[in-house]
Amino acid sequence: MEAKFFDSLSGGDSANGAKLCMGLTDGDFWSCLSGVQLLYKGQDSNNVDFGRIEAVSNINNKNFELSSGQPLSLWLYVVRRVNRCGMEEQTLSAAVMVAFDSLGNLIG
Numbered sequence: 001m002e003a004k005f006f007d008s009l010s011g012g013d014s015a016n017g018a019k020l021c022m023g024l025t026d027g028d029f030w031s032c033l034s035g036v037q038l039l040y041k042g043q044d045s046n047n048v049d050f051g052r053i054e055a056v057s058n059i060n061n062k063n064f065e066l067s068s069g070q071p072l073s074l075w076l077y078v079v080r081r082v083n084r085c086g087m088e089e090q091t092l093s094a095a096v097m098v099a100f101d102s103l104g105n106l107i108g
Helices: 015-019
Strands: 036-042 055-058 074-082 095-099
Touching: none
Parallel strands: none
Antiparallel strands: 036 055, 036 074, 074 095
């Protein structure tokens, strides 16, 4: 299991642990038995913060719920799947660059 998911020291209550429901098992067990998709973001492919999960989605879900972005910003979002054993794929194949307008709304 990836170390960033195994969160027993803080009882699953860190930012990443809370998004993955690790608090349900006090951070001791992987609670996402069917696997999940994780969303990360960065300014470009060399600057994605893979230590900070932006959003979590069911493995079969095709959408992520995001709050509005920073006005007049450009971000690269990367989706990575994590299997039922807590092993994360290491790829940039599911990535998209998005832009936000002056109100923080996604530009189509």
